Structure formats: C-alpha cells, structure tokens
Amino acid sequence: MKKGLSILLIILTVLSTFAFSLSAAAVPALVIDGKAYDNYYKVWWKYDSGAVKYNVYVDGKYDGVKKADSSKSYTFTTDPYTAGVKHVIQIKAVDKNDKVIATSNKITRYLAPLVPTLSYTGNTTGYTITAKVSSGTVHGFALYKYNASKDKYEFYKNFKKSITINRGNTKFKDTYRAKAYVTYSKTYYSQLSGYITCVPKMEKITLKSASSPDVGKITLKWTAASGSFTGYQIQYTTYDSFDVFRVYGVAKKYTSYTLNLIPGICYKLRVRTYKDVSGGRVYGSWSGVKTLYTKPRVGATPNTKYLLNYKVKVSKPGSTGCARLNNALDRILKKIGCGSDSKYYLYDKVRFAYRYIATEQFKKNGSLGAKGSSSYSTYSEGAVLRMLENYGSTGSCYEYNYLFHYLCLRMGLKNTYMVDGMVSASGGGRTGHWWMMMKIAGNNYYFDPRMQRYMSDNTALNFYCLPLNGSNRYSDYFRFYDAKAELK
Numbered sequence: 312m313k314k315g316l317s318i319l320l321i322i323l324t325v326l327s328t329f330a331f332s333l334s335a336a337a338v339p340a341l342v343i344d345g346k347a348y349d350n351y352y353k354v355w356w357k358y359d360s361g362a363v364k365y366n367v368y369v370d371g372k373y374d375g376v377k378k379a380d381s382s383k384s385y386t387f388t389t390d391p392y393t394a395g396v397k398h399v400i401q402i403k404a405v406d407k408n409d410k411v412i413a414t415s416n417k418i419t420r421y422l423a424p425l426v427p428t429l430s431y432t433g434n435t436t437g438y439t440i441t442a443k444v445s446s447g448t449v450h451g452f453a454l455y456k457y458n459a460s461k462d463k464y465e466f467y468k469n470f471k472k473s474i475t476i477n478r479g480n481t482k483f484k485d486t487y488r489a490k491a492y493v494t495y496s497k498t499y500y501s502q503l504s505g506y507i508t509c510v511p512k513m514e515k516i517t518l519k520s521a522s523s524p525d526v527g528k529i530t531l532k533w534t535a536a537s538g539s540f541t542g543y544q545i546q547y548t549t550y551d552s553f554d555v556f557r558v559y560g561v562a563k564k565y566t567s568y569t570l571n572l573i574p575g576i577c578y579k580l581r582v583r584t585y586k587d588v589s590g591g592r593v594y595g596s597w598s599g600v601k602t603l604y605t606k607p608r609v610g611a612t613p614n615t616k617y618l619l620n621y622k623v624k625v626s627k628p629g630s631t632g633c634a635r636l637n638n639a640l641d642r643i644l645k646k647i648g649c650g651s652d653s654k655y656y657l658y659d660k661v662r663f664a665y666r667y668i669a670t671e672q673f674k675k676n677g678s679l680g681a682k683g684s685s686s687y688s689t690y691s692e693g694a695v696l697r698m699l700e701n702y703g704s705t706g707s708c709y710e711y712n713y714l715f716h717y718l719c720l721r722m723g724l725k726n727t728y729m730v731d732g733m734v735s736a737s738g739g740g741r742t743g744h745w746w747m748m749m750k751i752a753g754n755n756y757y758f759d760p761r762m763q764r765y766m767s768d769n770t771a772l773n774f775y776c777l778p779l780n781g782s783n784r785y786s787d788y789f790r791f792y793d794a795k796a797e798l799k
Contacts, residue, residue, distance in 0.1 A: 339358065339359075341358050341403075341416075342356060342358075343356040343402050345400055345418050352369075352386070352398070352420060352422065353386045355384040356415065357383060360413070362412060363407050365379065366403045367385050370398055385402070393447050394423065394447030395448030396422060397419050401415055401417045421493065423500060424491035425445055426502050427489050427491045428505070429487065435513060436477055436478055437478045438509045438511050440476070441473040442491070444491050444501075452471070452489045452491055453468075455467060455489065486506050486507070486508045487509065489503070490502070490503055512593065512596065513583070513594055515595050516543075518581060523603060524606075527572050528572065529570050530567060531545060533567070533582050533598060534566070540595075543560070543582055543585070544558050544559070544560055545561060546580065546581050546583075547578050547579065547580040550579075553581075576604065577603070577604050577656055577659070578603065578605065579601070580601050581597045581599065583598060604656070615658065619658040619661060619751065623752075625657060626723050627723060628720075629721060631720065633685070633692045639699045643664075643718065646667075647664065649663050649664060657722070661719065664718045664719070668711060669764055691709070691729075692717075694713065698710045699714075707745075708762070709731075711760050713729060713745075719749070724749070726751075728747065729745065729746075730746050746774075756776045757777055759774035
C-alpha cells in the first residue's frame, strides 16, 4: 500500500511540473533589436501577450515609456546620452495591473558621433580645414572631396582635428564634406556634414605711398610680394566706397605704377596680388587705402573738388550766436563723419553735409537740441534751432539753406552767402525762394538742399555746386545776406 502511494505521488509531481512548464511556455519571450544612428537609437520588437506599455531602460536607468500600439518601436535621441560611445538597452513589458510580465534581452549598440561642422582658413600656401562636433565622443573625421566629373563626393583623407592642404593639391576652389567617426571593435560614422568651399589666399602687401607728380597722374608704390603669384591689381574709385570701381592689372615685376586719370579729381586706391590657377584666380587681401587728388590742369576750368581743398580759405570752426545751435551743428557733423577730427577732404565734407540735409535730416529721428543757452543773435539762428528741436520738422527753404550755411560755417568756411529771390513756380509765374551761394576762386556757385528734396532722386545732387553764369542763372533777381558786400 505504501509502495502504491509513493508511485502515485511521483506521478502527480511529474504531472504538476509538466503543467507548470506548459504554463510558463505559454508566455512568449520579449526579444528586441535596435540600431544606432548619428544622434539617436531606434529599438523595435514583436510582443502581443497582454502588455499595455513597455518601459525602456538605457544603461540600467529608466528612459521612458512606450504605450502598446502596432508600431512596437521606440526612438530616443542622444540627450542625455553621449554620442560616440556604447549604450546597453533593455525593454520590460507591463500589463494593465502595472506588473512586469516580460523582460527583454539586453542589446549593446555604439551611438555614432554627431554630424560635424567644418570651417577653414586660407593662407598663401593653401588652406587648413577644421572639423568639430557640438558634444559627445569623436575619434576622428573622414574628409570627402567633390568630384565634378562624377558629380559626387569621394573619400579624400582621414584626420584628427584639422587638415592642411597645400596649394599644389588645390584648384581655384574645392568643395568638401566630412563625417565624424569612432572606432571600437568596428568604426561607426556620422552622417555627412554640410559642404564648405575653400579658396587659398595670396600674400597681403603694403601700399607705401601715393602721389600726383603731374596733371591727372597718380603714382603708387607698394612692397613686393613673395612666393608664387601672377601679378598685382590696382583698384580705384571716385566714390565714397569701392561699390563702384575700376581695376588695372600690373605685371609682377613692378612695385610701382603711374595711372593716367582725370585731372583735379579725388581718388581712393588700393592694391592686391593675384594668381591664375586652374579654374580661375586666387586673390590676396587688399592693402590699405590711399586717398588723394590728381593734379589739375593749369588755366583749366576750375574743378570744385580741387579748389575746395586747396584754394578755399578755411579757418577755425565759426560760431553762431547760440551755444545750443553750435552744439546741435557739431552733433550733425559728427554723425555724418565730418567733425573736427574727420579725415575727409573738405569737398567731401561739404557734399556729405548737403546730402544729409536733403535726404536724412528730417526723417523723424528725434531732437538734435542739446543743453546750453537758448539765446541767439539773429532770427535765422533761432529758426534753425527751433526746426532742429522740433523732432523732425521739415522746415522751409529758409531753414534748410540756413542750416547748410551754418554747417559750412562750423566746418570753417567763411565764404558762404544766403540769397533770396524770385524763381519760377511749378504752377507758372514767379515765387519767392531762398538758397545758398559760395564763392570759389572768384567764381560763384549755388547750392539748394531744399530744392533737392523735390527731386525724385535725392542722391543725384542736381542742385549742388552749380556755376552761376549768364546761361545758368537761378534767378533774374536776387539779393545777398550775411555778406559784407554783394557778390559780383
């Protein structure tokens, strides 16, 4: 009997164990796989056994939750995980009672580096390319060079932080991209960076001097360039900047050259080196700028640019009868770069002051008044001061031209005169008007910044420094103010 009971217990135990095994086998395994990209991981799995969510762990730390849906995948970025190193990932399936019902295998993946950014510096021997990533680990960079014949980027060289490419291995310009990489048991690459186009530079030279030895001529002298180059370029302009210019080529054997230009004109000039290479030209940086006037012709029609700098008497800045007006005038001159410390030629100062009044002064840019006495000596001083302190008042022809007159006075000019007279009216007939006149080397020239504002193109200087003669009289009748004697 006892023997029979023992056999029965053994049978029951086996059956119970088998049943438990069947029950355990009924729960499927949670198997995951994943891939590392340049700035994120993506993990995916197949599991359908009552899970309502999946908890994700990276390096043993909870990362987030993925609710159960048809995608069965989870994507997470490098933040706060370091790019370029390995991470261990595991998933746990959780049922509706918030109980873990399955734990996945652990997978190890190396997160590739972030996409690098490229920069370069050119020099006389070639250029140096530098790569960097914003964060994470990186062991090096792979440089890819654009092949125009194949229309694709091809691997060029590996480098650590920067790579110098000599001129002999460059064209006029070359375009590159790069990948960052890390190497462990194998190498992991980022995606390709944006492109960068590199151009070598030539040596910068020094412009030593500029002079006008003869009528209309300017002679430049500069330091000789070293190394391999084709020649020099001289750039010159009569404008305030080099937005409009002309360029003259000079052979490499010269370190000086004389240009034939217009007599009595102000020029700005500079020099640089250049080299003809495959596909184009490589240029050096521009030298410093030299500014000077060409020598005028003797006995020729007076050139106002030349005369305003060498023939017009200029004394110390004149004072109006009002300290506050003097202060406001000085602020205007400083604003347009024509103050007492300005390096502009007098012609340019007068032109800048005229253009400023005609185009900029009355754009509602606030008061130009300043602290100081408000008392003034003449009506005109008070009228101009009130206009300046009236937050952008447009003023009349009287105030416009008196403002120009007083700016010239503050720049040291003593030969400007206010004029009023009858001029042709737009609707026919005659009307009263004020303008300004300046005497230059015995010749009379008139200026009218107020009339300039009526023109469609205020920058054309239609009423700037116009000669007064028999065929070009502004008015048949006019009289002069602020002058000891009438102009004749």
